[in-house]
Amino acid sequence: MKISNSIEMINSDVCFQTGDCRRFRLRAAAIIIEDGCVLFAGNDSEKYYYSIGGAIELGETAESAVLREVLEETGVPYEIDRLAFIQENFFRRDDGMLNGLACHEITFYFLMKPCGTRELNSNSKTLNDTIPEHMYWLPIDKMSEYEAYPKFFREKLKDLKPYVEHIVTIQ
Numbered sequence: 001m002k003i004s005n006s007i008e009m010i011n012s013d014v015c016f017q018t019g020d021c022r023r024f025r026l027r028a029a030a031i032i033i034e035d036g037c038v039l040f041a042g043n044d045s046e047k048y049y050y051s052i053g054g055a056i057e058l059g060e061t062a063e064s065a066v067l068r069e070v071l072e073e074t075g076v077p078y079e080i081d082r083l084a085f086i087q088e089n090f091f092r093r094d095d096g097m098l099n100g101l102a103c104h105e106i107t108f109y110f111l112m113k114p115c116g117t118r119e120l121n122s123n124s125k126t127l128n129d130t131i132p133e134h135m136y137w138l139p140i141d142k143m144s145e146y147e148a149y150p151k152f153f154r155e156k157l158k159d160l161k162p163y164v165e166h167i168v169t170i171q
Helices: 062-074 140-145 153-159
Strands: 007-009 015-018 022-031 037-043 049-055 080-092 102-112 131-139 165-170
Touching: 022 062, 037 140, 049 062, 049 102, 049 131, 062 080, 062 102, 062 131, 131 140, 140 153
Parallel strands: 022 102, 080 165
Antiparallel strands: 007 015, 015 022, 022 049, 037 049, 037 131, 080 102
């Protein structure tokens, strides 16, 4: 769907790309913690781990989006505990599906209620449903050993505040 000559909407997601290689995306993501580990996703086309979640669709609340994304990616109907972080992320990628794009992403990170188990029923795929995603439980106290995004999880998950934190990341 074109909304002007220089901006193109991507599906019904709150995501658009300009003709001059800039991309904006509004995301909802989950923080799922079980037994001192946090759940991340990964796939065979990227060399890093990333948070569970995805784009918010037009007309969809962030809460609805995170519940939908978590169920799609894990196969488990987790419940929301509370909003923990809002991140404004500015980054540029020189590889993968975002190669050459200057990205501006705003993400709402929701802490999910634990289920008491790490068992998942994931059949998640990424990149237009072509590449399988894999789920990984990474120990919070060893996060610095992994190439995992968002990087602020390394310290912030060790001492979660009872209020929403605003994080600005410029890479």
